[in-house]
Amino acid sequence: MKKLGLGVLGLGEGRSIISAGMQSPLWEVTALCDLNEDLCRQRCAEFGLKRYTTSMDELLADPNVDVVGIYTPDQLHAQHVVRALSAGKHVVCTKPFLDNLKHAKSVLDAAARSGKRVMVGQSSxxxxxxxxxxxxxxxxxxxxxxxxxxxxxxxxxxxxxxxxxxxxxxxxxxxxxxxxxxxxxxxxxxxxxxxxxxxxxxxxxxxxxxxxxxxxxxxxxxxxxxxxxxxxxxxxxxxxxxxxxxxxxxxxxxxxxxxxxxxxxxxxxxxxxxxxxxxxxRDDYFFRFGGHSHHAGEYQNYLEYFARCVESGETPRPxxxxxxxxxxxxxxxxxxxxxxxxxxxxxxxxxxxxxxxxx
Ligand SMILES: NC(=O)c1ccc[n+]([C@@H]2O[C@H](COP(=O)([O-])OP(=O)(O)OC[C@H]3O[C@@H](n4cnc5c(N)ncnc54)[C@H](O)[C@@H]3O)[C@@H](O)[C@H]2O)c1
The missing domain is CATH 3.30.360.10 (Dihydrodipicolinate Reductase; domain 2)
Known part of the structure; x- marks a missing residue:
């Protein structure tokens, strides 16, 4: 099974998905992106990664990114999902998928147009x-x-x-x-x-x-x-x-x-x-840093579920x-x-x- 390349957008809670991708045999974390350059450097040092950008457009133009993991503040999810789909990327978006229905129709239409997979990261x-x-x-x-x-x-x-x-x-x-x-x-x-x-x-x-x-x-x-x-x-x-x-x-x-x-x-x-x-x-698998407030194991489980769905053609849920x-x-x-x-x-x-x- 070919590894999927993961580009992570938003490196606060995005830290958990980086850890998940790094420890999974099905994924390769290929790019990090955050507006905060200090945080980009911090995450690169923490995980031994080299590539980061502060520009979402640059992340989306990267051919090594198959899937964009969206971990930006709630109110930005709709626009970030649409942009990632329009760039031809699959999307895993953390919860809440959207913070109201205002832009839901454009998200639905963008997903249909793109033919790409979108999964909500309902970690629980x-x-x-x-x-x-x-x-x-x-x-x-x-x-x-x-x-x-x-x-x-x-x-x-x-x-x-x-x-x-x-x-x-x-x-x-x-x-x-x-x-x-x-x-x-x-x-x-x-x-x-x-x-x-x-x-x-x-x-x-x-x-x-x-x-x-x-x-x-x-x-x-x-x-x-x-x-x-x-x-x-x-x-x-x-x-x-x-x-x-x-x-x-x-x-x-x-x-x-x-x-x-x-x-x-x-x-x-x-x-x-x-x-x-x-x-x-399994405490150590689920909770890897930050006590019990971050739970990277759940993210690894859903990333691996997503990868198996992409491989088999099954629709990842939600x-x-x-x-x-x-x-x-x-x-x-x-x-x-x-x-x-x-x-x-x-x-x-x-x-x-x-x-x-x-x-
Ligand atoms: N159980 C879970 O699944 C779980 C747990 C915690 C948080 N979350 C979700 O994760 C998301 C992020 O929460 P957080 O606590 O990390 O918030 P945060 O504010 O700590 O981090 C968000 C990051 O996104 C970056 N960002 C904002 N706009 C950007 C842009 N246009 N391009 C690149 N980077 C940008 C910010 O600089 C910031 O570093 C929220 O939607 C939150 O609900 C999910």
Missing amino acids: RHFAPFARQREHFQSGVFGDLITVEAYYHADHRWFLKKPWAKLDSFRWLYGCISHPGDLLRWYLPDVDEVMGYSLLSPNGRELGLVHPDTFHFVVKAKSGLIGRVSGAYSGPVVPTTRDSNMSCILRAAKGASQADYFDLRYAWKIEHQSVLETFED DVSEGIVTVAMMQAMEESSQTGRPVRVADVLVRHGLGDLAG
Whole structure:
């Protein structure tokens, strides 16, 4: 299998994808790009790389770059995805794929025109407990799904030091609810209607946040199944002995399961059998630097999944359509929390010229 050449755009969180690509036998990190030249030099020194540029155009003109990994601030993803596709590159874009639907149609059209692959880097799908839960559920032993509960709570006050976190365009609803929202849609792809509440906590307001940092939503799928998504980002979290920052709970006809981000736990019950599995022995693979705030192992897993899809012709998921519908679900959540009414995802899609994705 020919190695894919990876060009990384944005070298903050991009650090994790560099590590992922460097350690994978399926990839070669061929170019780095950031507007901040000091950071380019720092990453080159850290990973023993030589080539960097501060110009995205130069990165896109590089024939050794097959795939552009986009790790720039949320509000720039749409334009960077379109530019990379227009230059004939495949794209892996970190979450949130987009920070609203304003430019979603142009992203969809650019992907169709290019014939290239676009995958959203929904890292949590590739973390051991969530991957195990998925494979276990798909084996059929739990029977028919009844409901899904996904949440992501984290003390992200440190993140608010980044200048773009204080811009009007920055919203935790997209930045972070994209994790549990994607986990929910993995199991309930046909989300029809959402409703819920959000608030900006005193902690967040004091730190200069202008949009909500605390969320609780319920969703209804076309199948009639229901689910729940929540998140809170400006305060302490419960100790991991009692809770996990991120969890996905599946309740089904014959059993139930819970995948926990911390401490890499997966618990399940079928009839009278209760089992707790842990993947703590993989801690060093998933977390390579920065304690538990960076998780390069997930990125390596999704990069390798992407490479295998390109080789086999399979569509890597979430693809551009799935990614846009998840953004539409989050936009419906935002509208519901602003109006106090339930909002249909299809209505949001139609309003943005994306009726074909409404299903
Ligand atoms: N679990 C995950 O998948 C995960 C975790 C953390 C962050 N992220 C995402 O990664 C993205 C980046 O977050 P971050 O924390 O690294 O932010 P950051 O501000 O630390 O880094 C972004 C970098 O992009 C660079 N940049 C901005 N515009 C550019 C341009 N036009 N060309 C080249 N470089 C440019 C900036 O100079 C900066 O170094 C965000 O979308 C964030 O949501 C994903």
